[in-house]
Amino acid sequence: MFNFSYQNPTRIVFGDGQISQLGQLIPAGSRVLLTYGGGSIKQNGVYQQVMDALKSHQVLEFSGIEPNPGYETLSKAVALVKAERIDFILAVGGGSVVDGSKYIAAAALLEQDGWAILEKKARIKAALPLGCVLTLPATGTESNANAVITRQSTQQKLAFSHPSVYPQFAILDPKVTYSLPAKQISNGVVDAFVHVMEQYLTYPVNAAVQDRFAESLLQVLIEEGPKALNEPENYDVRANVMWAATMALNGLIGVGVPQDWATHGLGHQLTALYGLDHAQTLAIVLPALMQQQRATKRDKLLQYASRVWGLQQQDPERQIDEAISYTRAFFEQMGVPTRLTAYGLPASSVDELMAKVMAQGMAKLGEHGDINYNVSRAIFTAAV
Template sequence: MQDFVFHNSTKLIFGKDKEQLVGQESVSYSKKLLLHYGGGSIKNSGLYDKVVSSLREQNIEIFELGGVKPNPRVSLVREGVAICKENDIDFILAVGGGSVIDSAKAIAAGAHYDGDVWDFFEGKSTIEACLPIGVVLTIPAAGSESSSGTVITNEDGWYKRSTGHITMRPQFAILNPELTYTLPSYQTACGITDMMAHILERYFTNEKNVEVTDRLCEATLKTIINNAHIVIEEPTNYAARAEIMWSGTIAHNDSLGVGRIGDWASHDIEHELSGIYDIAHGAGLAIIFPAWMKYVYKHDINRFVQFANRVWDIEIDLNNLEKTALAGIKKTEQFFSSIGMPITLKEVNIDSDHFEEMAKKGTENRPLGNFVKLNEEDVLNIYHLAK
C-alpha cells in the first residue's frame, strides 16, 4: 500500500425531501449565485420550483444558466464564466447529474482565471482556486457531487478532456433518492455502468497489499449489481434507489482509491468515443471496459481471477486460471447487456472510420493507463476488440 493523504470536504446531505434545505445550505456561502442546470426535466418534475423557492426564502439573488448537455460543452462553460465575472457571482449551485456538476466546476475554475478556461484542460495553466459549488443531485452516476475533477468537451475538434483541483469538490451535495424515480431506465443503466467503471478503474492496480480497498471495491460493486435490476424494474423502490445513489458517490469520492494507483485507460479511451460520437458516457464504458479487460488480463491474471471469484462468485479453477479470468470478463459483459447497455460498437452504429483518429488523439500527449501502459497501437487494437 502506498502512502496517502485523504481529504474530502464535501458535506453530504442524504435522504427524503432534503432538497428543501438547499437555501439554508447555500446562504452561508453567498447571497448571490448562479443556478446551473440542464434541460427541462427539473422544471417538469417540479424540482426547479422547490429549489428556487428555498433560495428565495433566504433572500438569495439568483442568476440562471440552463442548457447543459450530456458530454458538457466548453462553449456553455465560457458563457457561465462570463455571467459570473460580469455580475460578481461568488457561488454556483448545480442542480442535475454529472454533466451539470462538471460544467459548474469548469465555470467555477474559469471565474478565477483571466485566460480561457480550456487552458486548464490542455495543461497550459494550472487551477489555483475555484468558486464554491453546491449540488442537488438528480442522476447517480458520475460521482461528481464529491469528486475533485471535471470532464468537458470542446466542440473545436471534439476533444473531451479532464482536469481537477481540490477546490473543485463541492461544499455540499444534497442526495435524495426520490429525485431519481423518473429517470428513464436507459439513463439509470448508464449511471450504473459509470459508477461500476469508476470502481474498476481503481480496482485494477499493480499495487500489492491493498486488501482493505480491494474488499471495499468488491462490496460496492456487489451492492450495485444486487440492486441494478430492482431500480430498473421498480423505479420507485426507495431502498434500492438509495443503495445505488450512495454507491455512486462512494465509487468516485476517492475513498476506494487510497493507497493504490488506478488505471483510467478505459475512461480516456471512451472519452474519444463520446467526444466524437456524443454517445452516453456509461454506454461507451460498457463497450470499452470489457474490451480493455480482454486486452490486458494476462498482465496480472491473479487479479482478474480474484475479480471473477469475489465479485461474480465464479469458482476458481486452479488448473486453468485463464478460464476463470475470462469467465469474469464474460459475466461483466453479460451484466451490462442485461441492464440494457450495448457491449459492442456495432450496437450503437459506430464503425471503424474514426478508430485511427481516436487512438492518435487519445495518446498524443502520453500513453494511457497505469495497470498497463497503452500506446496508439494498443488503443487501436482495443477499439477493434470492441467492434
C-alpha cells in the same frame, strides 16, 4: 499499500426532503447562480423545491448545460458570473451539470480564457464556492475535485482536477431519481461500476480495506442496478444505487492503490468523435481492455472473478474468461451494448479513433503505462 493523504471536504446531505436544507447550506446574502441542463428539473418538481428553499436568496439562472458539458456553452456562464458578480454556484442536475459548474467556478476567477485549465493545465489559484443537488447518480463528481469538459469545435474531451472545486455540499435525495428515464439509470450504474473497476482492477498491493470496499460496491451495483430498472420507485434500491455511485469516486477506494483510467481515456475519444454517452463508451472499452490486459491484470482478475462473481474454476484462464463474459453480460442486462457495431460504428471507425488517440498523445495509458498505440488499437479492434 502505497502511502497516501486523504481528505474529502464535501458535506453529504442524504435522504428524502433534504433539498429544503439549501437555505441553511448557502450563506445568507449570497448572489447565487443556479445552473442546470435541459429543464427536466422543472417537470419533476426539483426546481420548485430549490426555489422554495432559496426564497431568501438572490438567484440567477443559467440553463442548457449539455450531457457532455461544452466549453462554448460554459463560456457564456462564465461571462454571466463576472457581469453579475456571482459569489456562489448551485448546480442542480447530473454529473455533467456539476462538472460544468466546477469549470465555471474555476474559470470565472482565471485571468486567461478558461480552456487553458484543460489544454495548458493553467494553474488554478481559487474558485467560486459551489454546491450541488444531485438528480442522477453516476459520476461521483458531487464529492470529488474532478471535471471533464468537451470542446465541440476541436472535438476534444479533456479533464481537470483541483481541490478548490470540491462542492461544499451535495444534497442526495433518492426520490428525485424516480422520474429518470431507464437509459439514464442504466448509464449511471455502468458509469459507477467502471469507476470502481478503474481503481480496483490493477495489481495487488495488499490493500485489503480498499479491495473489500470496492468489491462490495461492485456487488451492490450488480444486485441493485437491474432492480432500479424494474422497480423505479423503490426508495431503498434507488438509495443504494445513489450512495454506491457517490462512494465509487469520492477518492476513498482509490487511496493507497494503483489506478488504471485507460478505459476512460479511450472512451472519451468515442464521445468526442461520435457523441456516444459516456457510460456507453465505458461499456464498449472495458471488456475488450480486460481481455487485452489479462496477463498484467491476472491476479486481480482472478480475485474479481472469485469474490465479485463467485466463479470457482479449476482452470484459471477459464475463470478469467467467465469473469469478462459476466461483466459484458451485466452491461448488456442494464441495456448498455458493449460493441461498436451495436451503435452503428463499423470496423473502419478504429482508424478514426486511433488518429484521435495519437493526436492526443495517449501513448502510455494504464497502471503500468504499457497501453501504447498498438495496444489501444487492439482494444478498439476487439470492441468492434
